[in-house]
Amino acid sequence: MAFSAFRDYFAADKMEHLLTGNKFGPNEDIPDLSENVYVVTGGTAGIGFGITAHLLQHGAARIILLSQKQEHADEAKRELEKYENTGKVEWRQIDLKDLSQTDRIAKQLAEEQKIDGLICNAGEGFGKYNETTDGIDSHFQINHLSQFHLVRMLLPALQRTTGSRLVLMSSDLHRACPSSTAFDTQVLFVRAIVHRMENNEPGFQSNKQMGPWVNATHPGGVNTDQQDQAVEAYGKPAKVGVAVVRPLLKDPLDDGCRSALFAATSNAVPREKIQGQYVSRARSS
């Protein structure tokens, strides 16, 4: 994708944000979560760290973080001390590039008595084509396939938890693609799950009053390690591009986590039956 598409996209995103006023406040609009258990993929860095910090701030009973690097998990735990008792936060190492390891962790988590929210946020942003040991494009395996497997495995736990949420982090960046690319995998996945639940298909039967409430979200253009990945992958042109774009990007803790937290916690979701939707502009609850 040409750099100009990225630049225009991020500029438009910032402008739209300024014009529409994204009002769901992670500090003030999240309800009490003291009974709730969450699983957050990629919850140790960037937007995922923002999500974790606010879940903890609002008293979540337990938060299980799934990510790859021990040093990021340690750093996140240190930073989370500012919010609440980090004894409630548990880290499990997972490499989403490895299907059998992902399956092992998914099977462990499937034993949980209840899961109030599964937030599939982990993802690579930019990178050159690379295949995993499973022989699959790494970007596709990390961002989509492995997390779709987690979802399938944890769906029963979500279904037995009243009011539970399933949130798939997506990206509006697909809008910068040619108009013939009229899809986004997470959005289609969310719709497919809801369709199956509504039709009571085997394995998807759900009591509509219980949940899960299933939605995809877009965080906006957010200042995280993803921009560094672009520089690593594409060198000097990306370095110049990132230098131009970075000042326009949102802060992951104040802002980039809003839409996912809205989908994962807001009482407006069950009240307004927000189901199978693409939440790209979280608004006030």
Ligand SMILES: NC(=O)c1ccc[n+]([C@@H]2O[C@H](COP(=O)([O-])OP(=O)(O)OC[C@H]3O[C@@H](n4cnc5c(N)ncnc54)[C@H](OP(=O)(O)O)[C@@H]3O)[C@@H](O)[C@H]2O)c1
């Ligand atoms: N930043 C943006 O502007 C933007 C825009 C649209 C959508 N998004 C989406 O938002 C999500 C979060 O992005 P971010 O900007 O916060 O990125 P980030 O700061 O790079 O964080 C990515 C997270 O994903 C985890 N992760 C990456 N590869 C993994 C693997 N193989 N196995 C397990 N965990 C892995 C990382 O864990 P480790 O640190 O341990 O590797 C980290 O916790 C992504 O899905 C991204 O595509 C971001």
